[in-house]
Amino acid sequence: MAGADGPQSLLAAPRCSQRPHGGVAASWGLRFGASAAQGWRAHMEDAHCAWLSLPGLPPGWAFFAVLDGHGGARVARFGARHLPGHVLEELGPAPSEPEGVSQALRRAFLNADERLRSLWPHGEPGGSTAVVLLVSPRFLYLAHCGDSRAVLSRAGALAFSTEDHRPLRPRERERIYNAGGTIRRRRVEGSLAVSRALGDFAYKGAPGRPPELQLISAEPEVAALARQTEDEFVLLASDGVWDAMSGAALVGLVASRLSLGLAPELLCAQLLDTCLCKGSLDNMTCIVVCFPGAPSANEEAIRRELELDTALGRRVEHLTTEPHPQPF
Numbered sequence: 498m499a500g501a502d503g504p505q506s507l508l509a510a511p512r513c514s515q516r517p518h519g520g521v522a523a524s525w526g527l528r529f530g531a532s533a534a535q536g537w538r539a540h541m542e543d544a545h546c547a548w549l550s551l552p553g554l555p556p557g558w559a560f561f562a563v564l565d566g567h568g569g570a571r572v573a574r575f576g577a578r579h580l581p582g583h584v585l586e587e588l589g590p591a592p593s594e595p596e597g598v599s600q601a602l603r604r605a606f607l608n609a610d611e612r613l614r615s616l617w618p619h620g621e622p623g624g625s626t627a628v629v630l631l632v633s634p635r636f637l638y639l640a641h642c643g644d645s646r647a648v649l650s651r652a653g654a655l656a657f658s659t660e661d662h663r664p665l666r667p668r669e670r671e672r673i674y675n676a677g678g679t680i681r682r683r684r685v686e687g688s689l690a691v692s693r694a695l696g697d698f699a700y701k702g703a704p705g706r707p708p709e710l711q712l713i714s715a716e717p718e719v720a721a722l723a724r725q726t727e728d729e730f731v732l733l734a735s736d737g738v739w740d741a742m743s744g745a746a747l748v749g750l751v752a753s754r755l756s757l758g759l760a761p762e763l764l765c766a767q768l769l770d771t772c773l774c775k776g777s778l779d780n781m782t783c784i785v786v787c788f789p790g791a792p793s794a795n796e797e798a799i800r801r802e803l804e805l806d807t808a809l810g811r812r813v814e815h816l817t818t819e820p821h822p823q824p825f
Contacts, residue, residue: 532769564628580606606717644739648731693716732784738769751768
């Protein structure tokens with residue numbers, strides 16, 4: 498949540514219901530799970546999408562995105578619905594890798610933002626961060642704007658993480674000042690906590706400057722990572738997840754659940770429940786995309802988990818049945 502929301506935007510109790518879902522593309526070794534929870538927020542402003550195959554491209558290409566709206570859900574929902582089409586349009590039938598694909602992702606974000614501007618009611622607030630994973634047979638492309646984040650687990654460890662776009666990052670600060678903006682309380686114009694987003698058109702009107710050089714830019718930062726056999730999974734999530742757990746902790750949690758044989762969609766639901774218990778007050782959405790090298794069900798891990806459950810159950814039973822001393 499990138500806006501300036503206060504306590505009045507929280508509910509008296511969290512809304513915990515989820516609809517986990519997932520899919521498998523067995524022929525090229527991809528599977529994913531996704532889930533979302535409104536949590537303590539008065540409104541659900543996250544959105545997401547998942548495409549295990551892309552029309553017009555060979556097998557092995559896939560697209561996943563998580564978007565986190567602020568000032569309403571409309572921009573996030575627009576991105577989830579229309580950003581994949583803009584990406585496909587820019588990629589064409591035979592994209593060159595990796596530079597051609599990276600440039601196509603940048604154009605797709607900017608084009609989607611321009612299309613949104615043409616439809617947006619004049620003067621109304623609202624925007625959304627976004628993080629995208631585009632999978633090809635040779636590369637993993639991570640494109641993001643704002644503070645929705647992605648991490649890659651490779652060979653049992655955190656191998657890559659996107660970096661949030663905050664106003665005080667040197668490159669972001671320079672762009673904001675050059676566009677005539679200010680940074681107050683670590684926020685653009687004292688309001689937005691992120692420096693890149695779809696929408697937020699009130700911050701995109703500096704005369705004589707292209708879209709990527711406005712106070713708030715929709716240009717994504719793109720990383721092209723050559724695929725390796727040790728690649729295990731990518732986790733994409735809105736900032737409500739990262740508020741509660743570090744990237745390394747989340748990678749460890751996902752790996753441990755996969756080693757117990759948990760389906761990715763159920764894993765996502767457990768992950769969001771964990772973040773809620775750890776104090777996240779924001780909307781939460783996550784997608785886990787698993788590659789052929791992902792951890793699989795491990796008998797030793799399952800045995801240890803059962804032993805732990807049994808020990809905890811006995812301890813709880815002991816605490817609940819043990820007589821308590823009577824007060825004098």
